[in-house]
Amino acid sequence: MLLALALLLALPDDPAPNPQIDYAAFTTLTGNVRTLRAGRLLRFEAFKAKAAENGALLLDARSADKFAEGHIAGAINLPLTDFTAEALAEALGPNRDRPILIYCNNNFSNHRAPVMLKNAALALNIQTFINLVGYGYPNVWELGDVVDFNDPKVGWTSGAPANGGS
Numbered sequence: 829m830l831l832a833l834a835l836l837l838a839l840p841d842d843p844a845p846n847p848q849i850d851y852a853a854f855t856t857l858t859g860n861v862r863t864l865r866a867g868r869l870l871r872f873e874a875f876k877a878k879a880a881e882n883g884a885l886l887l888d889a890r891s892a893d894k895f896a897e898g899h900i901a902g903a904i905n906l907p908l909t910d911f912t913a914e915a916l917a918e919a920l921g922p923n924r925d926r927p928i929l930i931y932c933n934n935n936f937s938n939h940r941a942p943v944m945l946k947n948a949a950l951a952l953n954i955q956t957f958i959n960l961v962g963y964g965y966p967n968v969w970e971l972g973d974v975v976d977f978n979d980p981k982v983g984w985t986s987g988a989p990a991n992g993g994s
Contacts (some may be wrong), residue, residue: 857958857961857962858958860961861957861958861961861962864961864966864968865954865957865968865970868957868968868969868970869970869971869972870929870969870970870971870972870973871972871973872971872973872975872981872982875929875931875969875971875972875973876981876983878927878929878969879902879927879929881927883923883926883927884926884927884928884929885904885920885921885926885927885928885929886900886902886903886904886929886931887903887904887905887906887919887920887928887929887930887956887960888900888903888904888905888930888931889905889906889907889908889911889930889932889952889955889956890905890907890908890932890933890942890943890952891907891909892905892907893942894941894942894943895907895942896986897941897942897986898942898943898977898984898985898986899984899985899986900931900982900983900984900985901983901984901985902983904919906919906920908952908955908956908959911959911963913963916960916963916965920965924964924965924966924967925966925967926967927967927969928960928965928967928968928969929968929969929970929971930953930956930957930960930968930969930970930971931953931970931971932946932951932952932953932956933945933946933951933952934946934948934951934952934953934974935953935971935973935974935975936974936975936976936977937974937975937976938976938977938978943977953970953971957970
């Protein structure tokens with residue numbers, strides 16, 4: 829057991845270095861974000877209240893297709909796979925300090941389209957939170973509850989994706 833741990837620790841972060849991929853920086857970022865995120869998980873009522881604040885933005889980072897099938901009313905969509913500095917600036921607007929509220933499939937108890945559960949360790953919330961902070965958006969808040977999208981308080985809607993958020 830100790831030998832296996834020693835071998836793992838001896839492995840380089842990136843066996844084949846690519847200057848456009850920095851695993852060591854990613855692990856540092858995730859470590860730094862962990863404490864911030866722990867203090868930014870909101871109960872549903874607090875999440876809805878924060879989303880209603882002036883300048884706040886509700887971001888759904890699921891695919892455009894799943895967003896079109898259903899989302900919390902008022903959310904904008906930018907799929908996590910499309911996150912770049914430019915795409916985020918366009919979608920989120922120039923104020924990097926504005927409150928950005930996020931949710932994902934794993935916030936819903938329904939476990940049916942369009943919010944099928946993901947592996948808990950790979951929940952989209954985690955990746956979205958890390959990416960937003962990593963791209964320089966420090967005021968990220970996350971829905972910490974599991975809700976039913978059929979509950980009228982959730983404000984679930986279907987239809988065409990909402991536009992921008994500047």
